[in-house]
Amino acid sequence: MKQPDILILGVGNLLLSDESVGVHIVNQLERDYDFPPGVELVDGGTAGMELLDFIASREHVLIVDAVLTGDAPGTVVTLQDNEVPALFNNKVSPHQLGLCDLLGALKLTDESPQNIFLVGVVPESVDPGLDMTSTVSRAVPAMKQALLAHLATLAVTPRAKAEATCV
């Protein structure tokens, strides 16, 4: 079977409370699981053009982020493919402008990722601070679950590190 080509990209600002959720989730996944070759996890922070190389020509890009959908804080949403850029146009913070521009730029260079999947949560607070609100913290397990479920549809099952040490 051919190796997967998957990027899991957490974006957001670590210093703005719930805005950091994507970065935290990617870091936790990296800490808790072993991923098979071909799956790359990236803490994208609020970067823009620096992420071009990571996203270019990927088969699957999975994005984790805080999103404004008009729903109640803590609501978890998943979006796919063409729904994603539309959401980024309705942005919560500047890094999403970066992602929107990135996808536009990659279209110009014929390097658009083939599939995009987004797991988002509606933030409660984006004030300066290192901690997420309890509302968004409570949504984190469901977000991870959504990511893992999507990975499963791509025939990827990461192995929990704790399990490995029990053997």
Next chain:
Amino acid sequence: MTQRITIDPVTRIEGHLRIDCEIEDGKVVNAWSSGTMWRGMEEILKGRDPRDAWAFVQRICGVCTTVHAIASVRAVEHALNLNIPVNAQHIRNLIAAAHSIHDHVVHFYQLSALDWVDVTSALQADPAKCAEITAPLSTWSLNSAQEFTKVKAKLQGLVDSGQLGIFANGYWGHKEMKLSPEVNLIAVAHYLQALEYQRNANRIVAILGGKTPHIQNLAVGGVANPINLDGIGVLNHERLMYVKSFIDQLDEFIEQVYKVDVAIVAAHYPEWLSIGEGVTNYLSIPDLPTDGTGGRFRMPGGYIENGDLSTFKPITRHDDPFLVNGVAESSKHAWYKEEGPFHPWDGMTNPDYTGFEDDGKYSWVKAPTFNGKPMQVGPLAQVLCGVAAGDESTTKHLNDVLAAFEALTGIQPEIKHLHSTLGRHAARAVRCGVLKDVLHQEWQALVDNIATGDTTTYVKPEFPDGIVKGVGFHEAPRGLLSHWIVIKDGKIENYQAVVPSTWNSGPRNSNDELGPYEHSLIGTPIADPERPLEVIRTIHSFDPCMSCAVHIVDTRGTDVTQVKIL
């Protein structure tokens, strides 16, 4: 009749910019620059370990990650009077220079070229003529009729599909767009090529910094890169050669494309060499140190008053009291309680929001001054100081750009033309030339130093009891950056970052003198107040960190930057 326009890139959650202009008889007569978001991120650092600060501050901004990290470790090292190993300086310099080149190339092509280039006009271009225009100026192999034909076809495809995407929100057809169809097509081709070539700069940062976009190799006391030329998973011979290959690719793009394009744009908009002057007190610092003590630098810095290069006063060290003691910030026109002006070590950020008051407080950005005067910082300041200091590399690259301009127009440009909107763009290209020379030099210096058997990259910092203060300066892509730290018993007591965009986008100061953005707009002709392209050209020429905000699209694909006319 006085008309007021407000350009406000919608209310968003992070530091954004609103520009207000009063227009009389088709010219700007008054201007206000307002930062519309208070961040207060410095507060997060209080009480923390100074060795961790850099990892937090590189999260302040998605564009300037590396830049804040470097300023932060330098601030702590200055407070501890710590000399760092030469290898660490070289590795930091390579990262800083590569990051700067990345930033400048992205700014010129992706963030500001569309202020000057009419993408839709490129569809009328004759690709063969494009190749004829570039042939005498550049040896770039992609300047061929064949390549221009391909780009034109791609653009036609985008237009036919009705999805201009990233190009969707330009001021297409604005009467101030003056490039010929051929030059527009050349620019579009290079826009696309820049998307590819800028990645080489980022790859250098990634190799040396361990990770990107947030580097992981910095440490107070040096860098965490183990060096072993024959080792595995460390900085070895193979990786160094890899870095070299990216430097060479950047070199060619800067020499054959970027420097030439700036001259071509200027040749078609010569009036913009006398618009946008603004504040002509310039401040830059020397940077890219080549010894552990910070006594020798690759790039010179200094101070120039009233645009007169004969007033140049060199700044040769980061702990020069003229520099360290000269900085103050005023909140007379900013939304903070204590007005000052205060030195950054004594700075306070207690918010006091009053609403937008033309004659009172109207911005979240403070007004920094140097010895009481507003300063313009950025590549233009650095290039002018380089020329005044007789720096060989700066002079060479500036002369190259000026010669290309002269070849195109027959007009011999003068230094005074650099005090302008296009002068700032030209200076950025010149600085890129200097930076890529630095990349070559620093790469060689690192390789040579390792060859002597020195593989040290780190010294352990020791924190004394009591209070110590430090400042970390960095000549960042947008200019003079400084991080000011007060450490008490090994913990952060106070932390203030005075960023380049603060110097340039600041409001009126304690003497009610206009800040650089504001001043640069006075006298600017405005052809159509509903489409104030001219204001955007000048503000973009400073490379505001908020620059991305001006090209926002909403879900309906329309421009949501609001231009309100009163």
